[in-house]
Amino acid sequence: MHEMSLCESILEIIEHQSQQQQYQKVKTVWLEIGSLSSVEPEAMLFCFDAVMQSPLVKGAKLEIIHIQGEARCLQCNKNVAIEQRYDACPVCGNFPLQISAGEEMRIKELEVE
Amino acid sequence: MCTVCGCSEGETTIEHSHAHEHGHEHHHGDHEHTHDYGQGAAHAHAPGLSQARMVQIEQDILGKNNQYAAANRGYFSEQGLLTLNLVSSPGSGKTSLLTETIGLLKDQLEMAVIEGDQQTTHDADRIRATGVKALQINTGKGCHLDAHQIGHAVENLKPEAKSILFIENVGNLVCPASFDLGEAHKVAILSVTEGEDKPLKYPDMFHAADLMILNKIDLLPYLDFDLEQCIQYAKQVNPRIKIIQLSAKTGEGMESWIQWIKASQAVQLIDYVK
Numbered sequence: 001m002h003e004m005s006l007c008e009s010i011l012e013i014i015e016h017q018s019q020q021q022q023y024q025k026v027k028t029v030w031l032e033i034g035s036l037s038s039v040e041p042e043a044m045l046f047c048f049d050a051v052m053q054s055p056l057v058k059g060a061k062l063e064i065i066h067i068q069g070e071a072r073c074l075q076c077n078k079n080v081a082i083e084q085r086y087d088a089c090p091v092c093g094n095f096p097l098q099i100s101a102g103e104e105m106r107i108k109e110l111e112v113e
Numbered sequence: 114m115c116t117v118c119g120c121s122e123g124e125t126t127i128e129h130s131h132a133h134e135h136g137h138e139h140h141h142g143d144h145e146h147t148h149d150y151g152q153g154a155a156h157a158h159a160p161g162l163s164q165a166r167m168v169q170i171e172q173d174i175l176g177k178n179n180q181y182a183a184a185n186r187g188y189f190s191e192q193g194l195l196t197l198n199l200v201s202s203p204g205s206g207k208t209s210l211l212t213e214t215i216g217l218l219k220d221q222l223e224m225a226v227i228e229g230d231q232q233t234t235h236d237a238d239r240i241r242a243t244g245v246k247a248l249q250i251n252t253g254k255g256c257h258l259d260a261h262q263i264g265h266a267v268e269n270l271k272p273e274a275k276s277i278l279f280i281e282n283v284g285n286l287v288c289p290a291s292f293d294l295g296e297a298h299k300v301a302i303l304s305v306t307e308g309e310d311k312p313l314k315y316p317d318m319f320h321a322a323d324l325m326i327l328n329k330i331d332l333l334p335y336l337d338f339d340l341e342q343c344i345q346y347a348k349q350v351n352p353r354i355k356i357i358q359l360s361a362k363t364g365e366g367m368e369s370w371i372q373w374i375k376a377s378q379a380v381q382l383i384d385y386v387k
Contacts, residue, residue: 013172021168095352110168111165
């Protein structure tokens with residue numbers, strides 16, 4: 001359940017930012033989660049509610065922006081979409097693929113008051 | 114109380130300190146969303162009706178861990194320490210590999226060990242029995258070690274300059290892949306009793322590791338483990354990975370592992386001045 005630790009990190013960032021950006025209440029949190037990032041969105045949603053208990057964040061809604069895995073094939077030099085790290089190139093069937101997107105785990109933005 | 118970061122105790126204990134529980138309760142389905150902010154609508158809310166505004170954050174969730182990891186890495190480099198993060202499933206033989214490694218190296222190199230487990234100090238006790246200093250981190254409910262815990266453990270353990278610091282992570286092939294501790298290398302240990310498709314089942318870990326140790330090869334005659342297939346799967350996930358086959362029990366293959374440690378230490382010390 002490292003999603004729990006990740007949610008605790010999210011809370012820390014939100015608390016830290018609340019002083020810099022001057023907000024008292026967080027209504028929505030947008031995360032960018034890549035499909036290769038080892039984060040399970042369902043588990044993230046579950047842990048998010050458990051962790052977001054302080055007045056600043058209680059009741060905040062979590063929106064996950066899914067980012068598709070992308071890679072460049074070093075054999076045929078094409079950019080391809082992948083689902084897993086170990087996928088073969090869907091064009092030429094070879095390995096290895098150099099991953100260019102899909103490893104993201106970022107807080108993108110917040111809706112605050 | 115931490116002088117570096119100002120932290121107080123969490124649910125983690127670094128041997129003999131007190132753990133407290135966080136009472137996380139989950140109330141699934143009883144949120145009170147009085148407005149509809151769903152699916153991008155927040156970008157289009159009517160001005161003047163609420164105080165809501167958007168704040169750009171653009172921060173990596175693991176940013177803080179990565180900062181601690183960078184600080185650890187800086188310290189390790191300054192001290193000429195080679196830090197190896199050993200990761201595997203529970204029961205792959207990490208602690209036995211460590212005790213055997215210590216036995217082979219203790220006349221040649223200084224070593225120290227940080228042990229991570231949810232509970233008990235059994236593993237640190239086993240290491241201390243070899244005469245090498247060790248410190249146990251109990252993660253409580255946590256499933257991995259993080260860079261912050263390692264920073265504190267190193268403060269307490271005080272490894273000698275130019276020594277080898279082994280970190281035995283919590284037995285788990287999922288989460289430790291994401292948490293950089295500041296180590297020079299992740300070493301994934303896979304015992305041949307586990308099944309050759311582990312690298313494909315847990316690709317993040319084998320992708321993050323620089324070395325895979327196939328342990329317990331003395332048991333191969335009694336198993337259906339497909340060694341070639343396992344190596345191919347590991348290379349598929351991580352073309353750069355090095356692979357060593359050994360048995361910590363019989364000692365077969367241990368020489369390659371010892372050589373790998375010494376070579377890694379030589380690289381670590383190449384720009385060490387003191």
